[in-house]
Amino acid sequence: MRVDMTLGPRVSAGSDTESDSTDATTFRSAARAWIRANIPQEWHEARTNGLDHQARRALQREWQARLHAAGLIGLDWPEDSGGRGGTLLDTAVFLEECARLDAPEPINVIGLSTVGPTIIEHGTAAQKIRYLRPILAATEIWCQGFSEPDAGSDLGALRTSARPRGGHWVLTGHKVWTSYAQEARFCMLLARTGTVEARHRGLTCFLVDMEQPGIQVRPLRDMTGEWRFAEVWFDQAHVAAENILGEVDRGFAVALTTLLHERGSHGLVHHARARSLYTAVVRLARAIMKNGRPAVDDAVIRRKLTNFAIDIEAMTATAYRYAGSLAATGRVGPEFAILKLQWGELSQALVEFALDLQEASGPIADSEWGIEHGRWQYEVLRARSNTVAGGTTEIIRNVIAEQVLGLPRGR
Amino acid sequence: MTTIGLSNDRADLQRTVADYLKMHAAHAETGGAEADGYSRDAWLRAASIGLPGMVISDNWGGLSLGWVEAAIVAFEGGRVNWQSPYLFTTLASAALEEAGQPDLQRTWLPKIREGRVTCAIAVLDEPGPHDPQQLTTSAERSSGDWVLNSEKLVVADGFQSDLLVVLCRTSDGIDGQTAFCVPATQSGVHREVLGSLDLGRPHALVTLDNVRIDDGSRLGPLGGGACLAAWLIPRVAVGVAAESVGIAAGALEIATRYAKERQQFGRPIGYFQGVSHRLADAYRRVENATSLVLRAAESLDDQDANAHRLASMARVLASRVARDVVGTALQVHGGYGYTWENRLHTYWRRATSNAYLPCTAEWHLEQLIADKPLIDLDEWEGTSGGG
Numbered sequence: 001m002r003v004d005m006t007l008g009p010r011v012s013a014g015s016d017t018e019s020d021s022t023d024a025t026t027f028r029s030a031a032r033a034w035i036r037a038n039i040p041q042e043w044h045e046a047r048t049n050g051l052d053h054q055a056r057r058a059l060q061r062e063w064q065a066r067l068h069a070a071g072l073i074g075l076d077w078p079e080d081s082g083g084r085g086g087t088l089l090d091t092a093v094f095l096e097e098c099a100r101l102d103a104p105e106p107i108n109v110i111g112l113s114t115v116g117p118t119i120i121e122h123g124t125a126a127q128k129i130r131y132l133r134p135i136l137a138a139t140e141i142w143c144q145g146f147s148e149p150d151a152g153s154d155l156g157a158l159r160t161s162a163r164p165r166g167g168h169w170v171l172t173g174h175k176v177w178t179s180y181a182q183e184a185r186f187c188m189l190l191a192r193t194g195t196v197e198a199r200h201r202g203l204t205c206f207l208v209d210m211e212q213p214g215i216q217v218r219p220l221r222d223m224t225g226e227w228r229f230a231e232v233w234f235d236q237a238h239v240a241a242e243n244i245l246g247e248v249d250r251g252f253a254v255a256l257t258t259l260l261h262e263r264g265s266h267g268l269v270h271h272a273r274a275r276s277l278y279t280a281v282v283r284l285a286r287a288i289m290k291n292g293r294p295a296v297d298d299a300v301i302r303r304k305l306t307n308f309a310i311d312i313e314a315m316t317a318t319a320y321r322y323a324g325s326l327a328a329t330g331r332v333g334p335e336f337a338i339l340k341l342q343w344g345e346l347s348q349a350l351v352e353f354a355l356d357l358q359e360a361s362g363p364i365a366d367s368e369w370g371i372e373h374g375r376w377q378y379e380v381l382r383a384r385s386n387t388v389a390g391g392t393t394e395i396i397r398n399v400i401a402e403q404v405l406g407l408p409r410g411r
Numbered sequence: 412m413t414t415i416g417l418s419n420d421r422a423d424l425q426r427t428v429a430d431y432l433k434m435h436a437a438h439a440e441t442g443g444a445e446a447d448g449y450s451r452d453a454w455l456r457a458a459s460i461g462l463p464g465m466v467i468s469d470n471w472g473g474l475s476l477g478w479v480e481a482a483i484v485a486f487e488g489g490r491v492n493w494q495s496p497y498l499f500t501t502l503a504s505a506a507l508e509e510a511g512q513p514d515l516q517r518t519w520l521p522k523i524r525e526g527r528v529t530c531a532i533a534v535l536d537e538p539g540p541h542d543p544q545q546l547t548t549s550a551e552r553s554s555g556d557w558v559l560n561s562e563k564l565v566v567a568d569g570f571q572s573d574l575l576v577v578l579c580r581t582s583d584g585i586d587g588q589t590a591f592c593v594p595a596t597q598s599g600v601h602r603e604v605l606g607s608l609d610l611g612r613p614h615a616l617v618t619l620d621n622v623r624i625d626d627g628s629r630l631g632p633l634g635g636g637a638c639l640a641a642w643l644i645p646r647v648a649v650g651v652a653a654e655s656v657g658i659a660a661g662a663l664e665i666a667t668r669y670a671k672e673r674q675q676f677g678r679p680i681g682y683f684q685g686v687s688h689r690l691a692d693a694y695r696r697v698e699n700a701t702s703l704v705l706r707a708a709e710s711l712d713d714q715d716a717n718a719h720r721l722a723s724m725a726r727v728l729a730s731r732v733a734r735d736v737v738g739t740a741l742q743v744h745g746g747y748g749y750t751w752e753n754r755l756h757t758y759w760r761r762a763t764s765n766a767y768l769p770c771t772a773e774w775h776l777e778q779l780i781a782d783k784p785l786i787d788l789d790e791w792e793g794t795s796g797g798g
Contacts, residue, residue: 302780303776306776306779306780309724309779310703310728311728313721313724314703314724314728315699317705318698318699320706321701321702335694338694338699341695394688396691397687397692398684400695401690401691402687404691405667405687405691405694406671407670407671407679407681407682408678408682409682
């Protein structure tokens with residue numbers, strides 16, 4: 001392990017043109033103008049008027065439709081798959097601009113951020129033709145079936161089984177924490193084709209049609225009260241042999257690609273989210289009065305805000321450093337995951353601080369006394385997922401310890 | 412527009428310096444626990460690869476490099492806890508380049524570049540925070556010369572160094588400050604080494620007792636001292652921050668190695684998440700602080716309007732990270748970390764001591780807190796328009 005002090009080219013940068021290469025600057029400013037003009041107006045209102053989950057999903061659908069019509073989706077996907085043929089860095093820049101302007105997440109976020117890139121890397125020509133374009137158009141929504149009740153962080157313990165029968169495979173098992181399964185047409189599923197003892201070496205990745213009798217989806221209500229994820233039961237569900245992604249018993253390698261993409265260009269966006277969240281907290285601190293003055297003038301509050309600003313500036317600098325190395329090498333390193341680690345803890349601290357600012361109104365979620373219509377009471381619940389979803393902070397620390405520091409695989 | 416290529420040059424520089432320090436900065440020179448300040452011989456040798464002349468212009472035979480490069484060297488020095496006059500000699504030479512009259516530059520910069528003259532910066536008259544209004548060191552005109560009187564506290568490297576950059580009061584008010592270069596051998600300069608936490612960089616009490624110097628030793632215009640200080644402060648901040656992050660990176664490497672070797676319960680202790688997760692967090696902190704220091708150094712090179720703000724942020728974060736990460740390294744070493752023999756205590760001493768070098772990390776934090784625009788990241792929302 002050696003910390004590299006040197007910089008890559010500064011291709012992704014926040015607010016100033018001089019840090020971008022010329023092409024990136026042009027693209028960034030075009031993207032910013034487009035995003036600002038195209039975010040549905042109701043989306044910003046949704047922040048403060050407590051729009052319900054279904055209405056938000058409708059706006060996310062509308063957002064992806066606009067992105068698709070403008071050709072601003074799948075920026076780093078190959079052109080023959082309906083993408084723009086750009087680089088991962090283009091995606092990182094675009095996502096950063098989206099976060100800057102608080103744009104919605106596209107409705108098919110799982111398809112775009114993890115399934116699509118995995119199919120591009122491991123899929124057959126036929127799979128690419130069949131699946132990629134509808135992901136971009138959001139005509140087919142995807143979910144991802146990795147976690148099970150007894151196998152969350154430990155993928156080697158997965159038990160959902162796939163057995164060959166005739167020209168297809170038969171799936172039996174139980175998946176959980178499957179985001180958007182209730183809306184999904186397809187699922188990228190990890191199932192056991194080998195023995196339990198084979199652990200990671202007995203897994204295969206399947207592209208499963210969710211519209212069939214053998215699959216039952218039960219939406220799970222999350223702690224915010226929303227129905228974002230679900231449990232999925234597979235009882236003799238079918239998947240055709242041609243829908244194996246990668247090779248039989250080599251599904252873990254496919255899953256690693258998925259996880260890398262989750263933390264790759266899509267991981268270069270956490271700093272931007274943090275900046276937007278911080279800006280909203282500062283706005284709140286200006287609006288709330290403390291001892292007859294705006295809370296932002298209070299010495300203790302300023303100190304806390306300043307400390308947040310330092311952490312966010314550092315995280316941003318790291319994201320740009322990694323973006324530079326991505327541009328130079330095309331490679332996503334395991335160290336990129338520290339951005340997610342940082343985001344998880346920082347976002348939780350920020351939203352809890354936003355509640356502190358509200359003092360006795362802190363627990364009031366939505367009424368005429370509520371502040372910003374309960375935005376922060378919602379965020380303080382929602383943010384709990386930031387240290388769990390997409391790899392818990394404990395798993396990410398394992399990844400850093402093992403893959404970056406070279407420590408033994410531990411417990 | 413500057414684009415830094417995966418900067419082969421900078422990567423090369425970092426490697427060259429790291430290799431040099433590995434070969435030449437033997438234990439005795441790198442914070443052997445009994446060390447008392449830096450080694451002159453080692454510094455003269457460092458001149459063979461140009462380290463004393465990093466920011467000195469090629470007019471005077473220097474390498475004419477920027478603050479990113481200077482920070483890279485400070486970082487590498489920190490990594491091996493290099494005992495050298497690098498930090499303050501580099502900063503003083505930059506002040507000389509920035510503000511010195513040509514004769515003064517001609518007198519000193521070539522010697523500094525050759526490693527024959529080392530420097531310290533003497534600012535504080537009183538213990539406590541840096542407060543420009545409180546400057547009492549007097550410089551008075553006397554038949555064309557200046558006569559300096561004062562006590563300068565906690566001057567890092569002050570006991571050993573040959574040339575002192577001294578901030579003095581030449582008249583009342585904020586515009587009444589002027590900086591001078593004072594050779595340590597000048598009559599009336601008395602130096603007393605102070606027992607210091609950082610054994611490799613002891614502080615000195617410097618007394619100026621009717622020290623007479625000519626007007627050519629003035630650094631910058633009469634009354635320009637506050638302006639020069641404002642120029643120097645973010646550069647000192649980035650230099651100290653870079654060294655501090657290097658200290659953290661070095662301690663993390665030592666601790667990681669130890670966690671792979673040290674066996675308990677029949678396994679290397681790095682197997683246990685109580686250890687490995689602390690090290691993973693330390694890595695995250697070192698990475699983030701490294702990024703911020705580099706960004707601050709870049710902003711100095713680019714003369715970015717935000718440079719002082721980023722420098723202060725880097726200074727604050729680097730101080731915290733250095734202490735936290737060296738603290739983690741000590742903890743991972745258990746009882747061995749607590750011994751005199753284990754060199755980690757020299758990392759701890761420097762990490763801790765660096766937080767208080769003027770201007771202290773806390774001073775920088777307070778500047779940030781007071782700086783109204785700082786805590787708005789409003790430009791972030793893109794209200795300023797495109798690109």
